[in-house]
Amino acid sequence: MSIAPALVRTLAGIFGPALATDEPSRIAYAYDNSRRHALPDAVVFPTEHAQVEALVRACREHRTPLVARGRGSNTTGASVPIEGGVVASFERMNRILRIDPDDRLAVVEPGVLNGDLQRALAPHGFFWPPDPSSAPWCSIGGNLACNAAGPRAVKYGTPRENTLGLRAVAGTGEGFRCGTHTSKGATGYDLTRLLIGAEGTLALITEATLKLTPKPTEVRTLRATFRDVESAAHAVARIMAQPVTPCALEFIDEVALKLAHDHAPEAGIPLAGALLMIEVDGEPAVLPAAVEAVSRAARGEGLEELRVARDAAETQALWAARKALSPAQRTIAPDKINEDVVVPVSRLPALIAGIRRLAARHDVLVVTFGHAGNGNLHVNLLPRDAAERERAHACLAELFALVVALEGTLSGEHGIGLAKRPFMPLALEPATLGLMRAVKHAFDPDGILNPGKLLP
Amino acid sequence: MSIAPALVRTLAGIFGPALATDEPSRIAYAYDNSRRHALPDAVVFPTEHAQVEALVRACREHRTPLVARGRGSNTTGASVPIEGGVVASFERMNRILRIDPDDRLAVVEPGVLNGDLQRALAPHGFFWPPDPSSAPWCSIGGNLACNAAGPRAVKYGTPRENTLGLRAVAGTGEGFRCGTHTSKGATGYDLTRLLIGAEGTLALITEATLKLTPKPTEVRTLRATFRDVESAAHAVARIMAQPVTPCALEFIDEVALKLAHDHAPEAGIPLAGALLMIEVDGEPAVLPAAVEAVSRAARGEGLEELRVARDAAETQALWAARKALSPAQRTIAPDKINEDVVVPVSRLPALIAGIRRLAARHDVLVVTFGHAGNGNLHVNLLPRDAAERERAHACLAELFALVVALEGTLSGEHGIGLAKRPFMPLALEPATLGLMRAVKHAFDPDGILNPGKLLP
Structure with a gap:
């Protein structure tokens, strides 16, 4: 020791x-x-x-x-x-301290699991929007540390938009509260958002006051297949430019579809140039109009098929491709590299074309899927041996450079940690990094909190 | 000099x-x-x-x-x-540099007027949610500096929820960029939100990348009168606990109604214990259901009359009370003290009862109205002479103490500046203030930016 x-x-x-x-x-x-x-x-x-x-x-x-x-x-x-x-x-610090529907807030300890919180909120008719795919076993504290999100962020935002206040202990050893119990506040600097996404490098969060959202009564699911990724990406931009914001707008590329199809041949997964999963939510009375609005936007050059699920069984069938993705990839490459870059929605076609070029040049299997409504793509590099793994790392560096050139950034929801730390100077100017270091020093003068992470 | x-x-x-x-x-x-x-x-x-x-x-x-x-x-x-x-x-630094509907963003210089931006966005079918009542003549840079909001914040949030990135110059003299061009980001500390609401004490903003929201096609206006403020406050909580979030939920107390009624006797302003103005927005097909949902929630113990405007003329008539408020108050007390405290929605009845007690004890005319859906009330003290002005200031200190005791905070959207600076230690713990001072020092080591403001 x-x-x-x-x-x-x-x-x-x-x-x-x-x-x-x-x-x-x-x-x-x-x-x-x-x-x-x-x-x-x-x-x-x-x-x-x-x-x-x-x-x-x-x-x-x-x-x-x-x-x-x-x-x-x-x-x-x-x-x-x-x-x-x-x-x-x-x-073990995992109590839900308060659920307050009238004030649309919940107070929780950081160890509460995301899924446990959602279950506790459901009888009150509310939910907390962040929904990473690890929701059943990831903690709220971890969600806040990484600014973790998920599909619903396209309509409901990330932890930064869904947290009112925090209690925490800075690297100085001083406990403090920041933020409010209210949905509005203009009383001093916003330390709450500063701690969210800081990956435990500024302070340790001991309590969070979360903003709750009323649970929409119903959800409708649509699946659209496209001739190619470009036409799917244009449909994403059209959908995001009209007033009915979907509560999920997920993208799956051709390679990922093929993998999922081969992995689960019985599931009826379509083969296409690209696939969009679209969900809209709300009161039953408003849903037909919402489905019509997003359908109208989805239609256009390159659309092959647009299906609307009529019941729960059909909804499940439409989601089969998305669900089969992870097991299919794991079978091929247990050691996959999972990135979560983000670009403005209009740059998705350029990003996807660029990824295809990089994959070919470096001879690496790459599948791309993710939260297209936010321009947030999970780019999975699937090296099948050590040599391909090495090529994958070279590919990754060029991917990040491409993303930054497209006005995007390194991470939409996974954070920086160790994995992307060397690439921070690509995304942020020296002056910005310098200010982040000065903020770090203000909270943690001796640099004891999570050293070696986030800041290069 | x-x-x-x-x-x-x-x-x-x-x-x-x-x-x-x-x-x-x-x-x-x-x-x-x-x-x-x-x-x-x-x-x-x-x-x-x-x-x-x-x-x-x-x-x-x-x-x-x-x-x-x-x-x-x-x-x-x-x-x-x-x-x-x-x-x-x-x-004079007032150019709109870019409007990008596909990516739901606009890039503006800080001197652009809020109203000019909204006019430029309208043909694209978008708007920027913050809508202070000074929108025609206030600037985006000022909105960001104060985290200024307005009625729409109840549904669409404040500048902190509607800004993607900033360019700025820190007190060190270094220019920097922070934030993203995307609706999601987890690449380092959130300096964007830190600058918003900092009142120019950390950095000078030179450019802002704003998140745009699709303009709802239509709006419906409702007006509800109540026997007393308590029943109106309970209706606010009921409205905020159901899934259809209104795009405005404004409260006017009995004293304010009476003033407006006397000031504009021809306008048909109702006399009541309290009045709520409620607006819902969206696609035409969804509005009847939305009106029905908020009407159902508004009904209950103490409701006297609920009217739904059928056309533009009726909408204007219903807003007459709110519009007459400012001129009515100015007539009585040109020197009004305008506060904008905020409490959790469920504490509105306690806040309003407390304000009434304080007004009586200090013998000051107080009228209360504001953005009830956020628990954000404008408490206007209307001293009619120097003695009453002195009593008003004593009343104010107790008002802030009351607000903090109700889990509220000093400001919802006006900020701290000079006026509320002495009260900051009431709202924030010494450790929180200490961290804010450390952040200030990190950005502005020589303390040259807006000295004497915000931090006590």
């Missing part, structure tokens, strides 16, 4: 049996979904804000790295303790 | 004839709508980003205060140069 015995004694005093230094525990908290590993020296399981204040102070006193962890479902290595030190797993 | 002659020479070199040091010009830029005055030593009119970089560097070199100014319509004194120095008026 490389951390000071005095720190371990202090942590034992704060956490009692909720401190683990045995090797099996350390191994269990050494990784995240990036599949990178680095052993922490100790793991603690806070359950109270005061413990987190004591924890940060103790780590600061000993200049020891401290990494906050939700459930480790992030894909960028943001919760891997690459410099050792202490991992604070918030999994 | 108290600024260094060398600085004036440098400014003349940067700005040429767009530098003014004559007394009439200085007087013209000495005030804002708070009716406070303080003479600047010089006024400059930037038209280019590079000028603003040179300006900040020059002011920093001479440790001279620099105050950014939109059109001075803010009510808190945020743009009054209380320590003298240089005022930078952005009124």
Whole structure:
């Protein structure tokens, strides 16, 4: 163990049996979904804000790295303790403290699972919009740390648009509250949004006041196939330019469709140049008009087939292609590289054409799908051996350069972590990075919080 | 003149004839709508980003205060140069650089007027949601500086929810870009939202990339009168708890109604315990169901009359009470104190009852109206003489304490400026204020940007 015995004694005093230094525990908290590993020296399981204040102070006193962890479902290595030190797993700090439908808010501890919160909100007729595909097992604290979103963001926004206030402990060891209990506020600097997406490098979040949205009564699902990706991308732009904003507008490219089709031949997955899944939601009375509005926008040059699900069974059938994607890719390349670049919607055709060129030049299998309404594409590189893996990494660097040239940015919802940190200077000017470093220093003067992440 | 002659020479070199040091010009830029005055030593009119970089560097070199100014319509004194120095008026940096309907964004310079932007967007079928009542003559830069909103925020959010990225110059003199051209982003710290609402104390905004929203085709207007404010407040909570979010939900109290009624006896303004103006928007096909949903929610204990406008003339008649409010108040008390506190929607009845108690105890005429769907009330104290003005100020301090006790905050959309600065420690913990000061220091190490504002 490389951390000071005095720190371990202090942590034992704060956490009692909720401190683990045995090797099996350390191994269990050494990784995240990036599949990178680095052993922490100790793991603690806070359950109270005061413990987190004591924890940060103790780590600061000993200049020891401290990494906050939700459930480790992030894909960028943001919760891997690459410099050792202490991992604070918030999994036991998981109470829903308040659900307040009249004020459209919920107060939760960071360890509450996204799916558990949604289930608790449902009887009140509300939901919290962020819906990463890991929702059943990812935590709200992790969602906030990464600004994680999902398909619904196209209509309802990301955590930054759906969080009213936070309680947290800065790297100085000081606990503080920021934000409001109200849907509007102009009382000083917006520290709430600053912490969201900061990947635990500024402060550890101990409580969040979330903005709730009334649950739409019904959803209608449409599936549109297109001759090629360009015509699908143009349909996305048309759909986003009319007043009925869909609650999901998902894109799947030709390669991904073919993979899904071969993986689940019985599912009736269409083969096409590209596919869009479109959902609209609202009161039953308004849905026919909404379906008509998005259908009108979807129609145009290159549309092959537009189907509207008439019932739950048909809806499920239409989603089959999307559901088969992940298992199909995993079968081919267990070691896939999963990127989540984002460009303005009108640049999707250029991005997709560019990805195709890069895949050919580097001889890498690439499938592309994702949240087209936000211009947020998951670009999955599927190396089938070590040599292809090396080529994939070279391809990745050019992909990021392409995205930035198209006025896009490195990440829409996965964050930076370790994986994209070297590419930050591509996306951000030196002056912007300098200000981010100055903000980091203001919150965490000794650099103990999640060192080696996000900022290059 | 108290600024260094060398600085004036440098400014003349940067700005040429767009530098003014004559007394009439200085007087013209000495005030804002708070009716406070303080003479600047010089006024400059930037038209280019590079000028603003040179300006900040020059002011920093001479440790001279620099105050950014939109059109001075803010009510808190945020743009009054209380320590003298240089005022930078952005009124001539007012080009709309790009309107991009496919990507739902517009790029504008800070001096563009809110109303001019809306007019330019209309032919494209889009709008930018923030709509302060000063929209025809207030600037986008000022809207961003104050996080100014308006009635539509209840459905469409404030500038923080409707801005994608910024270009700015920090107090260090360094220009930088932050944010994205996309509706999603998880690439580093959210400096965009940090600058919004910072009242020019961190950086001077030179360009903004705004998120556009498709313009709803039609609007329907409803007016509901209630026996008392409590039943109106409960109706607000019911309306906000169902899925159809109105695009305006405005409240007017009994005293304000009476004033408006007496001021415009011909306008048919109803006398009631409270009045709600409700608007819903959307495609024509969806509006009847939307009107029905909010009507159902508005009905309940204490409702006296619910009217739905059938045409434009009736809509105008229903809004008569709201329109008559400002002139009515100005007639009584030209020196009104206009506050914009905000509480969770469910605490509106308690806030309104508390305001009534405070008005009685301090013997001050108080009228209350505002954006009830956000819990954001404009509390107007109308002192009719100097003694009442003194009592009004005592009343104000207790009002803020009440608001904070109800989990609310000092400002929903006007900001802090000079007027509410002494009350910041009521609303924010010392640790939160300490972090805000550290952030200020990171952006503006010499404290030259808008000194004496926002942070106590």
